[in-house]
Amino acid sequence: MSETRKVHRLSRREFGAIMAAGAASGTALQALGAQQNAQPTPQQRPAPGSFRRPLVPDAPPFEGTLEFTRKDVAHKAEPSPMTHVRLLPNSVYYAAQEWNRGYMARLDGDRLLYTFRANAGLPVGSAKPLGGWEQPENGQRSSELRGHFPGHFLSASALLYAATGDKDARSKGDYMVAEMAKCQEKLGGKYLSAFPTTWWDRLDKGERVWAPFYTIHKIMAGMFDMYRLAGNKQALQVLDGMAAWADEWTAPKTEEHMQQILTIEFGGIAETLYSLSAATNNDRWARVGDRFQKKSFINPLASRRDELRGLHANTHIPQAIAAARRYEISGDMRFHDVADYFFYEVTTARSYVTGGTSNAEAWLAPPRRLAAELKASVNTAECCCAYNMLKLTRHLYGWHPDPEYFDYYERSLLNHRIGTIRPNVGTTQYYLSLTPGVWKTFSTEDQTFWCCTGSGIEEYSKLNDSIYWRDREGLYVNLFIASEVDWPERGFKLRQETTYPESQNTAITVIEARPGALPMRLRVPGWLQTAPTVKINGKVLDASAAPGTYLTLNRAWKAGDRVEMELPMHLQMEAMPDDPQTQAFLYGPLVLAGDLGGNGLTEAHIVGPNLRVGAPNTEQNGSPLGPTNATPPAPEVEIPTFRAAGADPSSWIKPADKPQAFRTTGQKQDVTLVPLNSLFDRRYAVYWHVE
Numbered sequence: 001m002s003e004t005r006k007v008h009r010l011s012r013r014e015f016g017a018i019m020a021a022g023a024a025s026g027t028a029l030q031a032l033g034a035q036q037n038a039q040p041t042p043q044q045r046p047a048p049g050s051f052r053r054p055l056v057p058d059a060p061p062f063e064g065t066l067e068f069t070r071k072d073v074a075h076k077a078e079p080s081p082m083t084h085v086r087l088l089p090n091s092v093y094y095a096a097q098e099w100n101r102g103y104m105a106r107l108d109g110d111r112l113l114y115t116f117r118a119n120a121g122l123p124v125g126s127a128k129p130l131g132g133w134e135q136p137e138n139g140q141r142s143s144e145l146r147g148h149f150p151g152h153f154l155s156a157s158a159l160l161y162a163a164t165g166d167k168d169a170r171s172k173g174d175y176m177v178a179e180m181a182k183c184q185e186k187l188g189g190k191y192l193s194a195f196p197t198t199w200w201d202r203l204d205k206g207e208r209v210w211a212p213f214y215t216i217h218k219i220m221a222g223m224f225d226m227y228r229l230a231g232n233k234q235a236l237q238v239l240d241g242m243a244a245w246a247d248e249w250t251a252p253k254t255e256e257h258m259q260q261i262l263t264i265e266f267g268g269i270a271e272t273l274y275s276l277s278a279a280t281n282n283d284r285w286a287r288v289g290d291r292f293q294k295k296s297f298i299n300p301l302a303s304r305r306d307e308l309r310g311l312h313a314n315t316h317i318p319q320a321i322a323a324a325r326r327y328e329i330s331g332d333m334r335f336h337d338v339a340d341y342f343f344y345e346v347t348t349a350r351s352y353v354t355g356g357t358s359n360a361e362a363w364l365a366p367p368r369r370l371a372a373e374l375k376a377s378v379n380t381a382e383c384c385c386a387y388n389m390l391k392l393t394r395h396l397y398g399w400h401p402d403p404e405y406f407d408y409y410e411r412s413l414l415n416h417r418i419g420t421i422r423p424n425v426g427t428t429q430y431y432l433s434l435t436p437g438v439w440k441t442f443s444t445e446d447q448t449f450w451c452c453t454g455s456g457i458e459e460y461s462k463l464n465d466s467i468y469w470r471d472r473e474g475l476y477v478n479l480f481i482a483s484e485v486d487w488p489e490r491g492f493k494l495r496q497e498t499t500y501p502e503s504q505n506t507a508i509t510v511i512e513a514r515p516g517a518l519p520m521r522l523r524v525p526g527w528l529q530t531a532p533t534v535k536i537n538g539k540v541l542d543a544s545a546a547p548g549t550y551l552t553l554n555r556a557w558k559a560g561d562r563v564e565m566e567l568p569m570h571l572q573m574e575a576m577p578d579d580p581q582t583q584a585f586l587y588g589p590l591v592l593a594g595d596l597g598g599n600g601l602t603e604a605h606i607v608g609p610n611l612r613v614g615a616p617n618t619e620q621n622g623s624p625l626g627p628t629n630a631t632p633p634a635p636e637v638e639i640p641t642f643r644a645a646g647a648d649p650s651s652w653i654k655p656a657d658k659p660q661a662f663r664t665t666g667q668k669q670d671v672t673l674v675p676l677n678s679l680f681d682r683r684y685a686v687y688w689h690v691e
């Protein structure tokens with residue numbers, strides 16, 4: 001084999017052709033079919049915190065109608081409330097938060113309300129409608145997903161208020177809730193949406209319609225978040241009405257008919273209904289939530305069978321979250337197992353090196369066939385999937401606070417979330433493609449509104465969440481992010497200062513402490529090679545802890561106490577489970593990308609397309625994806641292959657002239673590698689063919 005394979009010479013037209021083959025016709029899925037039964041052995045490391053009961057063979061765990069009985073499960077750990085954690089400036093996280101905040105501030109509330117008012121027959125004033133997936137009826141172009149983004153916007157406004165205290169964000173959220181309440185009133189007091197009720201008749205009859213329950217869920221979740229995080233009681237009333245409408249729509253339907261309806265993307269509506277049920281102590285909403293349990297999805301998972309192949313990823317991850325929520329309010333272990341096994345399988349058998357999962361929005365290959373899956377289309381790793389997998393991780397960690405959950409969390413957060421928001425602009429990506437030779441593409445200001453634009457504004461509004469957790473005894477420091485946390489009930493406050501992952505250490509200063517011991521557990525990342533050096537008040541501790549565990553510092557803290565932890569990074573290689581020669585490289589937790597240059601890339605290549613460039617400019621139902629693709633194709637690019645000089649990547653990948661930059665040595669075509677999350681407006685490769 002020659003050193004330079006002429007594969008993946010990607011032009012924009014080929015992107016489209018691959019996409020058409022992958023998602024539109026299912027050819028990519030069929031092409032992978034031959035490998036269905038040849039599964040490599042699972043990776044050695046078990047999933048964190050897994051708690052598995054013996055299975056009852058051959059009995060479907062879920063049969064017939066579900067019975068709900070409220071019984072809350074006590075969590076072992078809970079995150080410090082977002083209102084008690086603040087990001088400090090000068091970090092990649094703070095920057096992402098501020099870019100997103102800027103984008104959200106630029107979006108006008110009346111524009112976000114346009115389709116809701118139009119649907120209710122209320123005046124839209126002088127507001128200009130939004131485009132893309134929010135496009136109202138307008139000749140040929142309209143989107144059946146309209147209303148989803150304003151729902152996300154409510155959630156993001158509430159999160160941003162909780163994360164930063166931003167009163168403008170809350171005011172805009174409050175305004176939208178009040179105006180949407182008027183739309184709901186005009187529509188009869190229960191139903192609230194930006195599209196007509198006739199679409200529900202189509203859903204009922206099995207006729208084509210995009211994903212009405214998906215959209216309704218975003219609005220319901222937005223209302224719940226405005227209530228939960230921004231104290232808006234009107235939002236709870238609106239949500240109550242919407243839940244009543246959902247009850248009335250679903251109640252007369254047989255179990256069989258509902259299961260048929262659930263074949264159309266409906267996402268996490270059950271999760272919101274369960275949360276509403278718990279928050280209002282009203283079991284009625286949980287029983288409505290139970291109608292949204294898709295048996296063909298949860299039965300195999302509760303039996304620990306991976307039947308995910310062919311499923312749409314981002315409608316099923318929220319269903320796993322709904323299962324987690326169902327377990328938390330009922331103690332029904334079957335739902336625990338659904339969420340637990342799903343997490344295990346997706347993170348160990350179906351996730352790329354970035355922590356991202358999915359291809360062409362689905363799982364196309366059998367488990368642990370990631371090299372095959374990678375080739376199925378360029379549309380790898382949808383951003384919504386990363387957002388929702390992090391959400392699921394938080395539930396599971398609360399049940400079993402195992403630090404390995406945060407190895408996954410950090411991997412995904414650093415590589416798939418930081419780095420998919422456009423610097424300074426705040427627009428976001430749809431897919432973080434891992435096909436060699438691609439570049440990052442971003443949504444437009446107001447003509448796109450992909451699903452991932454919606455989950456994106458939520459993600460970057462809540463980057464202070466989950467850095468710190470706590471239990472009855474003490475505090476967990478799970479992420480190395482410059483921030484302050486206050487625990488007023490325990491009179492404990494600390495500041496974490498670090499520029500990690502730019503720096504390879506973190507320093508924690510106690511600002512306030514009451515007399516008495518309080519254990520502080522520092523997460524020792526699994527990617528470290530050895531137990532890290534830790535200092536307290538300048539003195540090296542005798543004790544440390546192995547990678548992948550917690551270092552517990554149990555002492556009576558005093559204001560001014562300072563803990564420093566070294567986090568020395570090293571190069572490591574990660575191969576595909578089904579192809580040891582397809583390899584990616586990491587530096588500590590950072591996935592490295594080879595810089596293949598920006599030759600020929602223009603703003604039109606970068607802003608607007610969702611990687612399906614060249615494909616017809618339509619989604620399922622003729623809704624617009626954004627700007628038309630009249631842009632000339634980007635030039636073809638050759639992807640180098642490598643010959644490794646040794647098993648340790650540092651034997652042939654050497655530090656380059658900038659921090660965190662590396663360069664291959666001794667190759668026919670040497671390449672500079674930098675963290676994927678820092679690379680913009682350039683072609684890149686993450687996976688390489690290495691001999």
Ligand SMILES: [Zn+2]
Nearest residue numbers: 382384451452
């Ligand atoms: Zn998405």
